[in-house]
Amino acid sequence: MDIQWYPGHMKKTRDLISQNHKLVDLIVELLDARAPRSSLNPIFDDVLGDKKRLFLLNKSDLADPSVNNLWLDFYQKQNKDILLMNSRSGSTKVILDKIRQMNAPIHERMIQRGRKIRPMRMMILGVPNVGKSSLINRLAGRASARTGDKPGVTRGKQWVRLGKDLELFDTPGILWPKFEDNQEGIHLALIGSIRDEILDRQSLALELVRRLIKDYPGVLRQRYGCEEEGEALVIMENIALARGAILPGKQIDYERIARILIDEFRGGILGRISLERPDNGAVESTL
Known part of the structure; x- marks a missing residue:
């Protein structure tokens, strides 16, 4: 299953980052905790060089805690500065304290000079859709950035003031021109970083079923009351029957059940599930 998505506005975003990163003291990079490796954009290493970075593993409440x-x-x-976070709830104090701590040497140099x-x-x-706008809203204490559940909602550039001592330069979500590993595309599609309209959702849902059976046995049985033995397609069809995803003539509505499975994974309804481990423990795709 080969997934690629790099619309024209993302090239403009790369240029925006390249032209403006020297204006800032710190980069705050959000990763999706369910797929930290796949959501780590290689473009940023090329563009940012040795700029100081803070990594936030966002949506950690949707990922496997272990x-x-x-x-x-x-x-x-690896001596990386990193924090777990949930952009939709919880205090931002730990994040702001960490940002101020990392920026303290710059502040001290200003005073000395x-x-x-x-x-x-x-x-x-x-x-895209990693939760940047939701985080900014909470940091700023108001609905200062447009938010949504579709990748690509934030457009253009904007500065957001966070109290008296912090300013934030916001950018749209960006991918990279070509995923070298098809696992990257699958993971990014599952977490919602690629527009659903371009995806083969039925194949993507089948891949999700395979991974859940292997890595999280019992999840599908608990949620849908279906046995997990046999081919992934048969299991998906049984889930469709259990959820009433049926077309006239008692035919399986594959598109509808695919949407249900993907949406319930993304929303955490299936439980706290991770797609990747540091030891490369992701399930190999059979697509």
Whole structure:
């Protein structure tokens, strides 16, 4: 299953980042905790160089908590600054404290050189639909950025003031021109970073069923009351029967059951599920 998506506006976003990253003191990069490797955009390494970065594993409440801990340990062993977060609820104090801590040396240099103290500036980056706008709204304490559940809602560039001492440069979500590994495309599609309209949702749902059976046995049985033995397609058809995804003539509505499965995974209804582990423990695609 080969998935590629790089619309023209993403090239403009790359140029925007390249032209403006020197204006900021810190990069805040959001990753999806369910797929940290696939949501780590390689473009940023090329464009940002050695710019100081804080990584936030967002949507950690939707990911397997034991796998979250593996990822934290993995990044910390590489001396990366990283925090777990849920952009929809919970306090932002830990995030703001970490940002101020990382920016403290710059603030101290301003004082030593007798310069006027200016707000610390940061740029927030991530793949589409990773939760940047929701985080900004909470950091700012108001609905300052447009939010939505579709990739590509945030457009253009904007500065957001966070209190007296912080300014944030927001950018639209961006992918990269070609996924070298088809697993990247599958994971990004499952977490909602690629527009559903271009996807083969039925094949994507089948891949999800295969992975759940292997990595999280019992999840489908508990949610839908269906046995998990046999081919993924048969299991998906049994789920369709259980959920009433039936067309006239008692035919399976494959598109509808595919949407149900994908949406319930994305919304955490199926439970806390991770697609990747630091040890490359993701299920190999058979598509």
